[in-house]
Amino acid sequence: MQEFEFEIVMGLEIHSELATKSKIFCGCTTEFGGEQNTHVCPVCLGLPGVLPVLNRQVVEYAMTAGLALNCTIAEFSKFDRKNYFYPDLPKAYQTSQYDLPIAEKGWVDITTSQGTKRIGITRVHMEEDAGKLVHGGGTLAGAGYSLADYNRTAVPLIEIVSEPDIRSVEEAIAYMEHVKAILEYTGVSDCKMEQGSLRCDANISLRPWGQKEFGVRSELKNMNSFKTLQKALEYEIERQAEILRDGGVVVQETRMWDDAKGVTISLRSKEEAHDYRYFPEPDLVPIIISREWVDRVRAALPELPEARHERLVAAYGLPSYDAGIITDSKAMADYFDAACRHYGIEPSPIADDDGYRQADQQGKDRAKQISNYMMGELTRLVKEDGKGFEDCPISPENLVGLLQLLEAGTISSKIAKTVFETMYATGKEAKVIVEEKGLVQISDEGAIAKIVAEIVDKNPNVVADYKAGKEKAVGFFVGQIMKATKGKANPGVVNQLLKAELDRR
Amino acid sequence: MSLTKAEVEHVAMLARLALTDDEVAMYTTQLNAILDYAQRLEALDTSAVAPTAHVFPLHNVFRDDVVRPSMEQAKIVANAPEEEDGFFRVPRIV
Structure with missing residues (x-):
């Protein structure tokens, strides 16, 4: 945003459903969908006399995410009740963590067109998801009543709260993308945004450049796609700027993005909001995490996006920009590594001064070819289909098959484009398509x-x-x-x- | 420590309790009596006592991540005040 007259201050709260098989305090399945109220039991419904028991895997995943986000894991942690009335919350309180979250004080480094920047992570805590409301009569406002489905109730979540370090919409998107990549790499969440597995709230305020105090903020709820996040933030920033330009005062309130109208609307003002009367959850005992437990989880962390980014640059000579795009998605990075393997690109057995095992020049050229195809044509086709690289009809092995035909001069680069399209449509091998259609290059x-x-x-x-x-x-x-x-x-x-x-x- | 009438009204609002003026006055008196009684704890020297998060001397009670059968839908909605097609029918919100 060039020459904007206010400084933008934002913090994000990211909610991510964990990849456990069962819910956080009972054995009901976490599977997405299902017929209404069939993944429900007296525990997640909060009927009188039941006793919740914490799923150990939730703690492991929360620790994994905390460590991957460079947080300190608490030695002593507990659950609290967050009290509010809403029909998607059958217990009338959400079991969450208040003053003693499982992880605190972390950070991630994000890359934008302005370079690299560190965003602080305030805390990561465990909690349960709410149910789903279907509104009779179509729109939320026009409905005479609502229908509650509690299948999603008590699916485990982690909430990741950032420091108010974000200064632009671009940074907000980059931060969200980076956190998503980390959660995917660690396998903590499937991050399926269209299923609500990953969503975020944003706290936004503006202040005149040079002012130390924060301006009055609004909280934007429940953005569940990158497109929504961008549109909602841009709208809200402009809305606040207009109020301030006219000499007005921003009201502290909770707002929601209305995608159909393309505006944010007020949900509730400060007077009613955030009076949750937290108190310690008496049905759940505290969690004490030993040094050994933390070390065990840390040792099991996989290669994370940053490390992978550095490896792709060092080992294959990829430009940092390309490596950044590829490693932002675990599926894409896995695809790239698999293709390199099939192409026989062998990093040198001897590490260089920085500890990286580099491929030879031929290997680097081949890796660049793979990356070009992935970032260009393949990304275009996959995106058009609304798919990810994990569902790509052209396997890494088949992509390499095509590149080998090109390299050997069997087909021209122009023909390769046609073959590529056919491969994507049919899933066939390049060699088979070239033979079937008689596309062999004439070099005679x-x-x-x-x-x-x-x-x-x-x-x-x-x-x-x-x-x-x-x-x-x-x-x-x-x-x-x-x-x-x-x-x-x-x-x-x-x-x-x-x-x-x-x-x- | 003394709870004001306004605070009692606020807590009643949060708890969705509709109280008459007489009831607000009565609960203000009663709640203050309870708080006064609890305040006797402040006479104790607790400087050497760690804050208590739970009354039981237990920690790390976990279950394994294993799926068990849920309850059947008909039983789940059997006690619903209103039910429609396996959903809980609830008053309109927002």
């Missing part, structure tokens, strides 16, 4: 020379143009030759033979 000099001579014979006036110094004439001939060979002629051979033929005239 005799055959090409014959076609070159024919075409040059047919166009004496263009030959005259060439003799008169018009370089464009060459382009015309190449086009005609490619047309005659359906794009299969080896361009290098064509250029060479054409030049010789023209010079002979």
Whole structure:
């Protein structure tokens, strides 16, 4: 945002459903969907007399996420009740963590067009998800009643709270993407935003440049896609800026993005909000985490996005930008590594001074080819289909098959594009498609020379143009030759033979 | 420590209790009596006592991440004040 007259101050609260099989305090499945109220039992419904018991895996995942976000894991942690009335919350309180969260004081480094920046993580805590309301009569406001489905109730969540370190919409998106990547890499969450597995709230305020105190903030609720996040933040920033420009005062309140209208709307003001009367959950005993337990979870952490980014740059010579895009998604990074393996790109057995095992130049060139195809055509096709790289119809092995045909000169790069599209549509191997459609590149000099001579014979006036110094004439001939060979002629051979033929005239 | 009438009204609002003026006055008196009694604890020297998070001397009570059958839908909604097609029918919100 250039020359914006206010400084933007934002913090995000990211909610992520954990990848456990069962709910946080009972054995009901966490599976998405299902017929209404069939993944429910007296414990998650909060019926009188039941006793919740904490799922150990929830603690393990929360610790994993905390450590991956560079947090300190608490030695002593407990649950509290957050009290409020809402029909998606059958107990009338949410079991959450208040003053003693499982992890605190972490950070992540994000990369934007402005460079790298550190965003602080205030805390990570465990809690339970709420149920789902279906509104009779269509719209929320027009409904006469609501229908409650508690299948999602008590699916385990972690909430990741950032410091108010975010200064632009671009930073907010980059932060969300980075946290998503970390959660995916660690396997803590499937991060399926369309299923609500990952969503966020934002605290936003503006202040005049140079002012130390924060402005009055609004809290934007429940943004569950990157597109929504961007649109909602941009709208809210402009809304507040307009109020301040007119000399008005921003009201502290909770607002919600209305996607259909493209505006944020007020849900409740400060007077009613945030009076949750937290108190310690008497049904759950405290959690004490030993040093050994923390060390065990830390040792099991996989390679994280930053480390992988550095490895792709060092080992394969990828530009940092390319490596950043590839490693932002675990599925994409896994695809890249698998393709490199299939291509036989072997990092040197001996590490360089920085401890990286580099591939040789041929390996780096091949890796760059893989990355180009992934970031260009493949990303375009996958995105058009609304898919991820994990569901890509072209396997890493088959992509390498195509690149090998290109490298061997069996097909031209132009033909490769066609083959690629067919591979994506059919899932077939490149070799099979090339054989079926007779797309093998013609490199036979005799055959090409014959076609070159024919075409040059047919166009004496263009030959005259060439003799008169018009370089464009060459382009015309190449086009005609490619047309005659359906794009299969080896361009290098064509250029060479054409030049010789023209010079002979 | 003394609870004001306004505080009692606020807590009643949060708890969705509709109190008459007489009831607010009565509960203000009663709640203050309870708080006064609890305040006797402040006479104790607790400087050497760690804050208590739970009354039982237990910690780390966990279950394994194993799925067990849920309750059948008909039983789940059997006690619902209003039910529709396996959903709990609740008053309109917002």
